Amino acid sequence: MGSLARVKKYWESKRWTSFLESTAAGLQLNLTLIIQYGNDFSRSFHHPPYCPACRTPIADINLPDIIISIKSQNEIVELDINGAKLVVAPLGGDPCHGNLYVVAGELTCCKKAAHPTLLERAVLAQKLLTSFRHALNEGFEGGRLSLQLSALRQVKNIVLSLFNGEENILAQVFDLILSALIILSDAQGSWIEYGTAEVSGGLLIKGDEQRVKNHIASHAGHADTAEISNGENRVRLGVFAPADGKQTQDLLNLMAQECTLVLEIDHLFKLLHKQLPMILGAVGSAVVLVSKDGIITYVNHAAELLLGGKAPNLIGEPADAAPGPWSACIQEKTSRRVSGHMDNLIQKQELRWVNWQVSPLLDDEQIAGWLVLVDDRTDHHNWQEAARRAERLAVTAALAGSLAHELRNPLGAAKGMLQLIGRKEKPEQVKGYADLILREIDRVTNLLNEFLLLGRPAEMTTEPLDLAAFLQEITPLLKSEANNYEADIFIKTEEIPMINADPGQFTQAVLNLVRNALDAAGRRGRVLLNLSKSGNNVILTIKDNGPGLSAKVSGNLFKPFFTTKERGTGLGLPVAQAIVHNHGGNITIENAPGGGAICQVTLPFYARQDGKTTDIDVLVTVADNLLRYPSEQALRTAGFSVISAADLSEALLLKERYCPAVLIADKIISEPQNIEIISRTWPQAKTFAIAEDEHFHEHFIEANVFQIVTKPLDYVRLIGQVRKALNEI
CATH class of the missing domain: 3.40.50.2300 (Response regulator)
Structure with missing residues (x-):
């Protein structure tokens, strides 16, 4: 017999090929074994010969292409031969038995998406086969046995992750374990019996099936066994005709523990698969799963109700069949979580309000699809809208009541004086009534003008305004107001850009704010106006040395008709705020460090038409x-x-x-x-x-x-x- 034929026969032993088959099935790989002896190469093992699902034959690899890659580099290499992805991995060797290489490919026919990748599973196959090749050649000792068991445990975990509770998971994992036991124990067969205390789950046999069955039935021949229970799970593992009984027994105890863990995980996977639709169906939120190709793969009952379609009509359709504010995220294949709050969803001409979230589902850092969660907040929105309508009615009623109260006083006074005039009594006393009546009417007019300014903006005639010069111009007005309180007022300015403002309206705003500060400072108080710039804004601050703001006052400062003054209207600050807002600015009032209050008015620079926007x-x-x-x-x-x-x-x-x-x-x-x-x-x-x-x-x-x-x-x-x-x- 030629040297290559002898080596090939060695590597085609029943125990070794059986283990290769188990590895291929467990890792969902199409495996081919290449033997090199000297300069000669031969294809030895090829499994599976056909697709396990549809029975379509799987073509052999082209040996010359593989030989070229083996000769060019003696390490793992990824190949693409006529569109077929392959991984070639060396398994080592020796002068007597030659060198081994394994070629791993996907089961492309009826293939499911697998995790991990082809390369990662090929590397695991290389580790496992290299480790067990040593056992086949040289037997094992304690250190090497640990390595082999570690490699086997890795593959077992990968098999579990690949199948996730499918019906054949136990057969796949136990087949791999039984094949490993035959090699590691140098035995003729192995078997496993599993189930619970009440129910027998099954019997799997590997190797010499007839002799193993005879032993189970009548204890014919020598065998080592290990029996272990973990909760409800019971496992009896056996090896028939092992070479070394002591080491085999230790190995059996370890492997039996692995088997009980497999049973427990399998039970959890099956329970999850059974309960998941029930769990998602009971969730109040609409749940939609979309594949990486944009196809709807799952909808729960809440999604059916919200989207207006039954699951059979939605599943398998493009995501556009269930359009919503989230659709753009899926079309753009978003890789981050995106959400929306109280967005519109129109279904069958009905407007709904929804909160939604789209989360990418990642598989090895690649997008495998998207999870869409939608909460129908229409009822909540309607309740809020009803509450807002009630609040608006309450505010309107309060404003109307406050305005009526403010108007009643001057109108009542004017009416009383007109009645006195009408009686024509004591002419000398009614001579001045006309002036008093005009003053009260002016008071009503001013009150109405201020009130209207809160509801709509007055027409503004804006112009570029130098705020520093403007403050100097109205200083006599400000000092006149300060004299009424015997208070001091100071103005500090610096050179700043102009603003775009209506001088008349802005005068009213500044006077209202200064009056408020003087009233807070009280008799012999101090008010400081400071003008500066920050960024692209002019900052006007008005600081007083009064007692500061209480929590109640601070929260109601800009509320119409709120006042702490005995004869105040409560419209000064709201009007000032409206004017500042009309000029594109903002206004705040808060307690100042060290005491008193500080008002800050922020206004944008004047935008000149110089070609820049x-x-x-x-x-x-x-x-x-x-x-x-x-x-x-x-x-x-x-x-x-x-x-x-x-x-x-x-x-x-x-x-x-x-x-x-x-x-x-x-x-x-x-x-x-x-x-x-x-x-x-x-x-x-x-x-x-x-x-x-x-x-x-x-x-x-x-x-x-x-x-x-x-x-x-x-x-x-x-x-x-x-x-x-x-x-x-």
């Missing part, structure tokens, strides 16, 4: 004053830079000066030509469309707007949506 957060283009103005105020109060326009033509006048990140528009976007103008003028802006009804919803979706906002506006939600949009830029 100023980046701003929001442009509000809404025709309805009662909608535009509150939106401006809410967004400015939240800290956004905001400008506004009543229509598109007015907004276009601002294009040379401002570049908005977000555009909020109403019906102007319903005209196709306007959509085109907006896209061309502000291509980077994210457009929010204010919708009236379902018809508008559909139109806005066709216009591809970023966000739809429905009436009546929820300003808290609007602020959150704008902040989210800005964060995404």
Whole structure:
């Protein structure tokens, strides 16, 4: 017999090929064994010969291609031969028995996605086969046995992760363990009996099946066994005709423990597979699983209700079959978790409000799909909306009551004086009544003007304003106010850029703030006005040396009609705030370090038309004053830079000066030509469309707007949506 034929026969022994088959099945690999003896190569073992699922024959490898890779480098190498992925790994050898190589490929026909990768499983096969090749050649000792058991345990864990509770998991794992026992014990056969105390699970035999059966039935021949129980699981493991009884017994005890662990894990996997649909079905949130190819693979009952379809009609369909605010994340194949709060979902012409989250499912750092969780918050939104309506009614009633109270006093006084005049008694006493009546009427007029300013912006005539020069100009007015309190007022300025302001309105705002500070400082108090700049803003601070703000006062400062003064109207600070907001600024009042209170007014620099534009957060283009103005105020109060326009033509006048990140528009976007103008003028802006009804919803979706906002506006939600949009830029 030639040398290569002799070596090939050695490596084709029944024990070795049986172990190779078990390894191939356990790791879901197509394995081929290559023998090298001298300069000669031969293909020895090839398993499986056909696909275990569909029985399609698996083609042999092309030996010359493999030989080239073996000769070029004696290490693990990945190959791509005619589209087939292969891994070639050396198993070592010796002069007597030659060198061995294993070629690992995927079971491509009817293949399921496997974890770990082909290379990782090929490396495990190399470790295991190299270790057991030594046992086959030289027997084993304690240190080498530990290595072999460690390698076997690794493969066993991989097999468990590959099958995850499928019906053949026990056969796959136990087949591998029984094959290993035959080699490590130099035995003729092995078997395992497993089950619970009440139920016998099964019997698996490896090696000389007939002699093992005879031994089990009548104890014919010598065998070593080990029996172990772990909870309900019972395992009896046996080796027939081992070469070394003592070492075999130690090995059996170790392997029996491994087998009970396998049974326990298998039970957990099967329980999980059985219970998972039940668990997800009981979850209140809608659960949708989407594959990496964008196909819906699972929906629970809550998802059926929310998405308006039955599972059989949704599973297997593209993710677009269940559209929602999360759809863009899946289309873009997001690799990070993305969520949305109180977003719109339209199903069967019905508007729903949802919180949602899309999480990528990663397999070895590669996206395997996405988990979509959706909570239907429509009822919660409706409850909140009802509460807000009730709150608005309460506020309206409170404002109306406060205004009526404030108007009643001067009107009552004027009425009384008119009655006295009408009686024509004591003419000398009623001569001055006309002046008093005019004064009370002026008081009513001023009160109404201030109140109206809170509800809508007055027309402004803005101009570039040097705030330092402006303060010097109104100093006599400020000192006159201070004289009423016998207080001192100081003004400190520095050279700063101009602002864009209406001098008349801004005078009213500064006077209101200074009066408030003087009233807080009291008799012989001190008020300091300081002008400075920070970034692209002018900062005006007004500090007093009064007692400071209590918690109650601090929380109500800008609330209309809230006052701590005996004869105050409670409109001074709200009016000042409205004027500052109308100028694109912001205002805060808080306790100052060291005592007293400090008011800070922040205003943007004047934007000159020098070819440069100023980046701003929001442009509000809404025709309805009662909608535009509150939106401006809410967004400015939240800290956004905001400008506004009543229509598109007015907004276009601002294009040379401002570049908005977000555009909020109403019906102007319903005209196709306007959509085109907006896209061309502000291509980077994210457009929010204010919708009236379902018809508008559909139109806005066709216009591809970023966000739809429905009436009546929820300003808290609007602020959150704008902040989210800005964060995404």
